[in-house]
Amino acid sequence: MTERPILRVRGLTRLYGRTVACRNVSFDLWPGEVLGVVGESGAGKTTLLKCLSAQVEPTDGTIEYDTRADGLVDVFALSEPARRMLLRTDWGIVHQNPRDGLHMGVSAGGNVGERLMAVGARHYGNIRSEVLDWLDRVEIDTGRIDDRPDTFSGGMQQRVQIARNLISRPRLLFLDEPTGGLDVSVQARLLDLLRQLVASTGVAAIVVTHDLGVVRLLAHRLMVMRGGEVVEHGLTDQVLDDPQHAYSQLLVSSILQV
Amino acid sequence: MTSDETTAAFGAEHVAGYNFAYLDEQTKRMIRRAILKAIAIPGYQVPFGSREMPLPYGWGTGGIQVTASVIGPDDVLKVIDQGADDTTNAVSIRAFFAKTTGVATTERTAEATLIQTRHRIPETPLREGQVLIYQVPIPEPLRWLEPRESETRKMHALAEYGVMQVSLYEDIARYGRIAKAYNYPVRVHARYITSPSPIPKFDNPKMDRNPAIQLFGAGRERRIYAIPPYTAVESLDFDDYPFTVEQWPESCALCGATDSFLDEIVTNDKGGRMFICSDTDYCAGRRAENGEETAA
Numbered sequence: 001m002t003e004r005p006i007l008r009v010r011g012l013t014r015l016y017g018r019t020v021a022c023r024n025v026s027f028d029l030w031p032g033e034v035l036g037v038v039g040e041s042g043a044g045k046t047t048l049l050k051c052l053s054a055q056v057e058p059t060d061g062t063i064e065y066d067t068r069a070d071g072l073v074d075v076f077a078l079s080e081p082a083r084r085m086l087l088r089t090d091w092g093i094v095h096q097n098p099r100d101g102l103h104m105g106v107s108a109g110g111n112v113g114e115r116l117m118a119v120g121a122r123h124y125g126n127i128r129s130e131v132l133d134w135l136d137r138v139e140i141d142t143g144r145i146d147d148r149p150d151t152f153s154g155g156m157q158q159r160v161q162i163a164r165n166l167i168s169r170p171r172l173l174f175l176d177e178p179t180g181g182l183d184v185s186v187q188a189r190l191l192d193l194l195r196q197l198v199a200s201t202g203v204a205a206i207v208v209t210h211d212l213g214v215v216r217l218l219a220h221r222l223m224v225m226r227g228g229e230v231v232e233h234g235l236t237d238q239v240l241d242d243p244q245h246a247y248s249q250l251l252v253s254s255i256l257q258v
Numbered sequence: 259m260t261s262d263e264t265t266a267a268f269g270a271e272h273v274a275g276y277n278f279a280y281l282d283e284q285t286k287r288m289i290r291r292a293i294l295k296a297i298a299i300p301g302y303q304v305p306f307g308s309r310e311m312p313l314p315y316g317w318g319t320g321g322i323q324v325t326a327s328v329i330g331p332d333d334v335l336k337v338i339d340q341g342a343d344d345t346t347n348a349v350s351i352r353a354f355f356a357k358t359t360g361v362a363t364t365e366r367t368a369e370a371t372l373i374q375t376r377h378r379i380p381e382t383p384l385r386e387g388q389v390l391i392y393q394v395p396i397p398e399p400l401r402w403l404e405p406r407e408s409e410t411r412k413m414h415a416l417a418e419y420g421v422m423q424v425s426l427y428e429d430i431a432r433y434g435r436i437a438k439a440y441n442y443p444v445r446v447h448a449r450y451i452t453s454p455s456p457i458p459k460f461d462n463p464k465m466d467r468n469p470a471i472q473l474f475g476a477g478r479e480r481r482i483y484a485i486p487p488y489t490a491v492e493s494l495d496f497d498d499y500p501f502t503v504e505q506w507p508e509s510c511a512l513c514g515a516t517d518s519f520l521d522e523i524v525t526n527d528k529g530g531r532m533f534i535c536s537d538t539d540y541c542a543g544r545r546a547e548n549g550e551e552t553a554a
Binding site for chain 1: 416418419420421427428430432495496497498499
């Protein structure tokens, strides 16, 4: 493991007018590590993720990313072209709703191959074979490469989205409720797949969810948010088995036992 | 030359009550400034204040404004529509300029200094000093891929052209080849992706390092762009699916040309059809030449 964190966040605050979306969030994310962010609806999880992935500018605080060329760099001090390049190559964002992350009018193959073409791949055969390889890795029947994602089930769309992001071999992946809206058996398969991909590619990831089962399976570390602030922070098992903050205790005790 | 001098010099030639070439001098200046900027940044779309012209949008209001701004009393004008000099649009625009400027008009590509065109580039190679003016309906090549103007401008600024390649990928995945036959996207001077206007892709190679100045005017969309002489224009493709042009099973039924863009004409309802050159001047020129040879 390298000595530098891949992402260093200090005092991150985002206000919408006088409404606090998230306040004074600080953490380090290390290469290959998966950080879970949990909390109830409206706790500021999604805003936090949008700030971290440079889609929304924070009101205060810094986000530094360990770029391949220059080491730790403030993401919002980068020029816009550099930031957009980062978003397309070094980072991946898996949206809660696949419609936000996929072109529904473009075939699955086109969606998955877009990042390759965006950075200059100009050989159809090579793009095609790499796309097929990734569809196979996310367990999608390669015969459906030319079908449009709107003919796919929710779980398949989510997997196409994951393949689309991982094809550029990103170092940092943002996952916003990756299993939201999927039925439990599909959720389980998707989580299994994600866990295996994260382990095999060594990508660092931030997973935002309200589902404690998801973080238990995926995340090494856990942040519990409430009202825009981080109320508890620690190793996943530690937080889930021995929650300290009253809200974490409530959250853990609210899991339905089957 | 000021407008008064122009009028004095050519007063007898063109219809009274209008400024030379219909547009007022201030407007022409504004358009010339846009043209200069467009030539300075090959392939970049320059916004301009498009005026209302005495013909409907879609009939060449952009091209006609560019022509009106660059035309001078010594110019010789040729207007073509789909390669033909004798179609309604071409005839009307040629008559319009003959009336409002009194300049000489021609149907011969070689004799013209200004050529306004819709949907074709003449077959006769252009030379230095000629200006080719295209009528453009949709100047934005990324429009069908990204509907937001703010976003397409940003994509041009940052040269983010991945989506264009994706659209070609989709063609190959679906049809086994790049199916775009006209308005085939080009990259100008290895920088801006540009719409060549709805010319057949057959004409794309003619744009590359062409000695003539190529100006593009889109009246409704209010954009002017340009390709200066001898500028590299590359049609987008894949390494293993290279750009190709159309081919025909026959040669021109009238002049026998094998190297020109052919239109398929249905001659009767019993399946009769013939292929003839879309460029009427080129076809007529070849026929005249062949006729002379047979006579001699």
